[in-house]
Structures are given as C-alpha cells and as structure tokens.
Amino acid sequence: MGSLSTSRSIAEAAGIEPQEYERIVALLGREPRPVEVWLFSALWSEHCSYKSSLIHLRRLPRRGERTLRAAGEENAGLIDIGDGWAIAFKVESHNHPSAIAPYQGAATGVGGIHRDILAVGARPIAALNSLHFGYPIDDATYQLIDGVVRGIGDYGNALGVPTIGGETYFAPEYQGKPIVNAFSLGIARIEWIVSARARGSGNKVLYLGAATGPDGVGGAAFASETLSDETRDNLPAIQVGNPFREKLLVEAVMEMVERGLIVAMQDMGAAGLASSTAETAARGGVGMRIVLDKVPLRGGVSSPQEILLSESQERMLLIVRPEDTEAVYSIAKKWELECVEIGEVTSGEMLEYWWRGEKVAELPPRLLLAGEGAPVYDHPRRPPSYLEAISRYNEAEVPDIASPQELLSALHKLLRHPNLAEKRWIYEQYDRMVGACTMGSAAEVWGAAPTIRLPYEKRGLAMSLDCNPWWVEADPRRGTALAVAEAARQVACTGASPLGVTNCLNFGSPRNPEVYWQFVEAVEGLREACEALHLPVTGGNVSFYNQDEKGPILPTPVIGIVGLLEDALREWVPMNMPKEPALLYLIGDEGAIFAPTLGSSHYLREIKGIRYSLPPRLNLSAEKALITLLPQLAKRGLLLAAQDVSDGGLLIALLEMAFAGGSGFRVSQPSEVRTDAFWFGEDGGRVIIAVSPPYAAQIQEAVREAGLSFYPLGESLPQLGWAELKLPKSSVVLDLIALKGEWASAFPTLLQM
Numbered sequence: 001m002g003s004l005s006t007s008r009s010i011a012e013a014a015g016i017e018p019q020e021y022e023r024i025v026a027l028l029g030r031e032p033r034p035v036e037v038w039l040f041s042a043l044w045s046e047h048c049s050y051k052s053s054l055i056h057l058r059r060l061p062r063r064g065e066r067t068l069r070a071a072g073e074e075n076a077g078l079i080d081i082g083d084g085w086a087i088a089f090k091v092e093s094h095n096h097p098s099a100i101a102p103y104q105g106a107a108t109g110v111g112g113i114h115r116d117i118l119a120v121g122a123r124p125i126a127a128l129n130s131l132h133f134g135y136p137i138d139d140a141t142y143q144l145i146d147g148v149v150r151g152i153g154d155y156g157n158a159l160g161v162p163t164i165g166g167e168t169y170f171a172p173e174y175q176g177k178p179i180v181n182a183f184s185l186g187i188a189r190i191e192w193i194v195s196a197r198a199r200g201s202g203n204k205v206l207y208l209g210a211a212t213g214p215d216g217v218g219g220a221a222f223a224s225e226t227l228s229d230e231t232r233d234n235l236p237a238i239q240v241g242n243p244f245r246e247k248l249l250v251e252a253v254m255e256m257v258e259r260g261l262i263v264a265m266q267d268m269g270a271a272g273l274a275s276s277t278a279e280t281a282a283r284g285g286v287g288m289r290i291v292l293d294k295v296p297l298r299g300g301v302s303s304p305q306e307i308l309l310s311e312s313q314e315r316m317l318l319i320v321r322p323e324d325t326e327a328v329y330s331i332a333k334k335w336e337l338e339c340v341e342i343g344e345v346t347s348g349e350m351l352e353y354w355w356r357g358e359k360v361a362e363l364p365p366r367l368l369l370a371g372e373g374a375p376v377y378d379h380p381r382r383p384p385s386y387l388e389a390i391s392r393y394n395e396a397e398v399p400d401i402a403s404p405q406e407l408l409s410a411l412h413k414l415l416r417h418p419n420l421a422e423k424r425w426i427y428e429q430y431d432r433m434v435g436a437c438t439m440g441s442a443a444e445v446w447g448a449a450p451t452i453r454l455p456y457e458k459r460g461l462a463m464s465l466d467c468n469p470w471w472v473e474a475d476p477r478r479g480t481a482l483a484v485a486e487a488a489r490q491v492a493c494t495g496a497s498p499l500g501v502t503n504c505l506n507f508g509s510p511r512n513p514e515v516y517w518q519f520v521e522a523v524e525g526l527r528e529a530c531e532a533l534h535l536p537v538t539g540g541n542v543s544f545y546n547q548d549e550k551g552p553i554l555p556t557p558v559i560g561i562v563g564l565l566e567d568a569l570r571e572w573v574p575m576n577m578p579k580e581p582a583l584l585y586l587i588g589d590e591g592a593i594f595a596p597t598l599g600s601s602h603y604l605r606e607i608k609g610i611r612y613s614l615p616p617r618l619n620l621s622a623e624k625a626l627i628t629l630l631p632q633l634a635k636r637g638l639l640l641a642a643q644d645v646s647d648g649g650l651l652i653a654l655l656e657m658a659f660a661g662g663s664g665f666r667v668s669q670p671s672e673v674r675t676d677a678f679w680f681g682e683d684g685g686r687v688i689i690a691v692s693p694p695y696a697a698q699i700q701e702a703v704r705e706a707g708l709s710f711y712p713l714g715e716s717l718p719q720l721g722w723a724e725l726k727l728p729k730s731s732v733v734l735d736l737i738a739l740k741g742e743w744a745s746a747f748p749t750l751l752q753m
Contacts, residue, residue: 014041049374052510064536077538088122093543098180102147107155115267121194122186134175153429158243163430165450198284209315213299252335264319282365287346381517421746448493460568462496469554480525492627495634496563503540508552532620576661589622589685590709603680617683641690649680667714668726
C-alpha cells in the first residue's frame with residue numbers, strides 16, 4: 001500500500017494542488033493515507049465538487065410551489081405534478097469522453113443520466129440531447145457527429161427510452177471539443193421516491209449490477225482537465241456501456257422500489273463507488289464500513305483505489321434493511337444481475353474502507369463533499385476583449401434588404417446552414433415512439449417542444465433543451481436569460497405550463513478570467529430569468545475545461561424546461577401550419593414585433609459577415625405574460641398552431657410550420673419596420689399563432705388583457721405549393737416545395753462533404 005510519506009508524491013501525481021493538500025492535512029489532523037489521497041483527488045475534482053461554481057450557483061432560486069426537493073438535495077430535481085405523481089428530470093454533460101471516444105462517450109452519457117433519474121425511484125420515460133459540433137464539417141468532425149449520434153441512438157433505442165427531441169449547433173469554436181449534453185425525465189409515485197440519504201445503523205450496503213472493471217478509472221479527474229494531446233490519449237478513462245444490462249437494472253430497481261425494499265440509493269456515476277458511498281453517508285449524517293474485497297471485479301482490477309474510482313457502467317449502490325436483503329437478492333437473481341453485500345451503515349460519522357483485512361481509508365465523509373470539506377473558489381474575472389467590438393456595433397450602418405432578390409438569396413443561404421436545416425439524418429437514428437407515449441411523432445405532427453403523454457393518463461409533459469451560444473457570447477447574462485425564455489416559450493407553445501428548470505453550464509477553464517466572467521454573468525442571467533418567470537432551478541451540472549490549445553468553446557449554458565398539460569389530447573397545440581383556413585398572428589413583446597433588431601442573428605453573421613453585435617432583444621415581463629397566456633388559450637381551444645420565433649427569425653419559423661403542415665401562407669410586414677430585422681431578426685418574446693377566423697376577436701382581447709401586443713401577419717393557405725411575402729414596396733412568392741427540398745437535403749449533403 002505504500003507508506004504515509006509517499007502521500008505527497010501521490011497527491012502531486014493525482015493533480016492535487018499544494019494548497020489543497022495542506023487543506024486535507026488540516027481537515028484530517030494528519031497526513032492522509034495513499035488511498036485517501038486518491039479519494040480527495042476524485043471527489044475534490046471540478047467535476048464532482050463544483051469548487052469553482054458553487055459560490056455562484058447558490059444564488060439560484062431552488063424552491064417553487066411544486067418542488068419536492070431543493071436543487072442538489074437528491075440525484076435529480078423532483079416536482080409534484082398532482083394525483084400522487086412526481087417527475088424527476090436532469091441534464092448532464094459527457095463532453096470530454098465524447099471528444100475522445102464519440103460512440104461510447106455519448107452512449108454512456110445517456111446511460112448515466114437515466115441512472116440519475118432511476119436513483120430517486122423514478123422510471124425514465126423520455127430523453128433529449130443538446131449537441132454542439134465544429135464547423136465547417138471536416139472528416140474529424142464527421143467522425144465525431146457520426147459516433148455521438150449512433151451512441152445516443154443505440155443506447156437509448158436498446159434501453160427502450162424514447163429520445164424525443166433536442167438541438168444541434170455548429171460553430172468553429174467547438175472543433176475537436178464537442179458539447180454532448182444528455183437529458184432524462186422520469187415519473188414516480190410520490191410515496192415511492194427514494195432518497196440518497198443513508199440511514200439506519202446496521203442497514204446493509206448492497207452493490208447491484210455490473211462488475212467493476214478498469215474502464216472509467218479516473219474519469220472525474222479526466223473531465224476536469226483541459227483537452228490536450230495527452231488527455232486525448234486517455235482512453236482508459238472512457239466507460240463502456242451495455243444498454244441491455246441497464247434495462248435489466250431499471251426493471252429490477254423499479255420492482256424493489258415498488259415493494260418498498262430500498263432505504264436509500266445512489267448510482268455509481270462520476271468517481272464510482274467512492275462518490276456513491278461518501279455522498280449517501282454524508283447526506284444521511286451516518287458512517288459506513290465498506291469491504292472492498294467483496295466488490296465484484298473484472299479486467300484485472302487489483303488495487304483499492306481502482307475499485308473505488310472505477311466508473312464502470314450499470315451499477316447502483318443500495319441501502320437495505322437486513323430483513324429485506326433476501327428479497328432484494330431474489331429480485332436481482334430474477335433479472336440476472338449480481339447483487340452482493342459490501343458493507344453496512346454505522347452509527348458514527350466515519351467512512352471506512354477495508355481491503356484484504358487492512359483499513360486503507362478512514363475519514364468523515366463530509367470532508368469529501370462539495371461545499372463542505374471541498375474548497376470553494378471565486379476566481380478572478382474580467383470582461384472579454386471582444387466586447388469592445390460589440391460596443392462599436394451600430395445597426396443603422398447595416399444596409400437593409402433592398403429587393404426581393406436579395407431577400408431570396410439570404411433565405412436560400414440560411415436554409416442550408418446546418419444550424420437551421422432539417423436534422424432528420426440525426427433524429428431518425430433515435431427511436432422516438434418506443435413506449436407509445438410520444439405525441440404526434442408517428443403521424444409527423446410536430447410541436448414547438450416535444451411532448452409525451454403520461455402512461456395510462458390524459459396528462460402530458462412538454463420539454464425543451466436550448467442554448468444559442470452566439471447570443472450568450474454577445475452578452476452572457478442576457479444570452480442565458482434568452483435561453484431560459486426560449487425554452488419556456490417553446491414549452492408554452494404546446495399548451496403546457498412550465499414547471500421548472502434544469503441546466504448544464506458548459507464553459508472553458510474557470511482559471512481564464514474572461515471565461516470565468518462569462519460563467520458568472522451566465523449564472524446571473526439564469527437567476528434573473530428564473531425569478532422573473534417564477535421557475536425554480538431543480539438541479540443541473542457544470543462542465544468546465546472545455547477547451548484545447550486553440551482556445552475555449554463558446555459559452556454554452558444549456559437550459560432544460562419541463563411543462564405540464566392537464567389534458568394532453570384536448571389541449572396540445574401543434575406547430576404544423578393548419579390546412580383549414582386560419583388567421584396568423586404574431587403576438588408578444590411590442591418592441592420585438594414592431595421594432596425588431598438583428599443582434600447576434602444567423603442573418604447578421606452568415607449573410608452580412610458581422611461576428612460581433614448586440615444580443616437579441618429580451619423583455620422578461622413579456623415572456624412571463626406569454627408563457628401564462630399560451631396555456632390559457634390552449635385550454636380554451638383557441639389555437640390551431642403555435643411556433644416560437646428564435647433561430648433564423650420569423651420567416652424560418654413560418655417555413656418550419658408550413659413544411660410540417662403541408663400548407664402555405666400569405667403574410668405581410670408592417671411598412672415602418674426594417675425588412676431584414678422583421679423576417680430574420682431573432683429577438684425574444686414573439687410567437688406565431690394560427691387561429692380560426694371566428695376566434696379572432698377573442699384572441700385579440702386575450703392578448704391585450706395579458707399586456708401584450710399583436711400583429712395580424714396574414715393567413716394560411718390550403719396547399720404547400722407556395723407562399724407570399726408582402727413587403728412594403730413589393731412582394732415575394734416562395735416555391736415551398738423547392739425550399740423544403742433544399743432545407744431537407746442541406747444537412748445530409750454537408751455530411752457527404
């Protein structure tokens with residue numbers, strides 16, 4: 001095992017900084033044992049301890065009317081949706097593993113997030129993902145895209161949890177360092193919810209699932225490093241997943257949960273057995289005695305630190321009463337899973353690990369945890385230098401579109417951009433219908449946000465995962481608030497009332513003052529938006545060190561929001577342009593409708609070549625009014641369709657509605673508004689709605705009462721063949737069949753390079 005005198009050299013090899021080692025010595029009152037050094041190395045890593053983010057995350061609103069647990073108290077956020085049911089949802093990153101081994105990195109990210117949901121006693125029923133890749137798409141980027149998409153699809157499809165939506169962005173800053181964020185949502189009976197707080201002296205600690213192997217050893221520390229040639233060769237840190245075993249694990253755990261056999265539970269995610277034992281013990285204020293000799297092993301694992309820090313997949317830690325262990329063993333055997341006792345809960349507050357008759361570690365578990373023993377940093381920060389270029393941006397100096405031909409030219413280029421083109425090549429690799437609860441997907445009827453019905457119930461859940469990094473780069477505070485508003489708006493467009501927020505904050509190194517400034521501003525934007533929209537943050541994840549020798553990624557705070565439909569089949573609103581006669585209205589913030597801007601839009605960057613500009617307009621009071629009004633209109637049956645305006649602008653949103661619905665439209669712009677900003681600006685606070693003509697007066701009255709504005713855009717047309725845009729001095733006729741073909745073929749063509 002080595003002597004205590006070697007601990008400092010082990011700490012140096014493990015990446016523990018000198019001042020942190022001295023903190024360890026002070027907390028313990030002695031030099032740490034070698035195995036303890038490895039425990040601190042993993043659990044004090046950025047990935048596990050949130051040491052550079054916690055001080056700011058604590059400012060987020062963590063409680064709401066329906067929240068059952070505050071953010072961070074359990075493995076996933078929990079919200080009461082009534083009738084004795086709760087939903088659990090969370091999003092996490094698997095960026096570094098996906099950069100090194102795209103297929104397994106993405107696949108195990110999916111498996112890991114579903115186990116977070118399972119760990120609270122909820123059955124996973126839906127998945128989303130947020131993906132950001134480099135651009136232009138070269139051979140290396142194609143390999144990343146192909147591996148990540150196949151990994152997500154293969155794992156989710158085999159597991160039997162539908163991947164019902166997501167987003168994919170492309171920008172040069174993600175070249176070689178993709179963002180792969182996975183979201184899971186599950187449902188649970190409130191009386192079945194399982195805590196991660198170990199309790200009950202004498203209760204047994206059981207290990208359930210796959211044997212522990214060398215895959216994933218050091219994964220938490222690896223995820224807390226900047227990507228480099230050295231870390232890219234760090235393949236032993238990549239986990240290997242088995243979705244079929246995870247399916248057995250889900251069924252076994254759910255059977256145990258329903259029979260009330262589990263006192264506490266934790267998945268073995270980052271830092272594996274070390275984190276699961278330390279976190280459950282510390283949260284419960286108890287101790288544990290763990291005998292590592294009893295852990296099922298494979299692959300030549302032979303040291304206690306390897307056993308503790310392995311991140312082998314499909315494993316759960318269970319706390320079970322002694323009288324229930326035989327029932328748990330029986331269920332595990334039924335599902336062909338290994339289940340063994342590896343220790344017990346003790347009355348003290350000491351966590352002990354034993355190996356071959358020797359106590360190799362003994363310490364209070366709270367010393368290992370975020371916000372307790374782990375250090376908390378608030379790094380130096382300063383605004384990035386590029387903000388000076390943004391301050392010089394003057395929209396009045398950008399020439400407006402001068403002719404129909406110029407508008408058409410811009411439209412063709414935007415439809416072919418990978419951020420705006422159809423992503424069928426991606427989502428057709430995902431099983432969206434498994435479980436038979438996904439709304440509209442089988443009939444190609446789409447919503448502004450993907451929606452599922454709760455099994456055997458009339459209620460439904462809409463969910464969205466969003467982040468436009470260009471908005472965040474322009475102004476991290478406003479850009480993050482815009483991401484929150486957009487996700488909430490998309491959910492509300494389906495008729496669902498937003499309930500809560502989860503997040504995955506992806507940034508470069510926190511030791512870079514400009515990156516850290518972006519991060520802190522983004523957290524403040526998240527806080528301001530959630531407070532304004534009355535949405536609690538139920539949990540989340542921070543992923544730092546997403547950078548390499550070329551620099552950091554764009555700031556990418558991915559926002560997930562879930563909303564509730566009380567009567568999904570009656571209230572759900574699609575985005576498809578209706579085939580029946582309908583009036584089209586643009587409703588929302590008056591400024592965004594009648595004085596739109598071009599800030600940070602795809603049009604400004606891709607057509608005009610302007611990299612730095614102000615962010616889009618944001619009015620949080622108007623956003624709150626919109627997400628309140630839209631579900632009310634849906635309940636009254638007044639909406640035929642709804643679609644939010646965001647990436648690409650109003651015209652792209654109209655075309656997406658037309659392509660989905662197989663019908664056309666005739667619309668006009670106000671005479672006093674800039675043509676480019678009206679059709680292609682990306683300001684927030686705007687939604688397109690389709691309404692039957694007899695309901696027009698009711699809609700206008702409801703919009704006015706909500707303190708919002710409306711503009712009568714025009715009308716839908718019964719066939720897809722064409723659309724007409726009425727400009728102030730001319731009109732443009734669009735061949736929708738040709739445009740849809742261009743939009744649908746652009747992404748596959750890009751991948752063929």
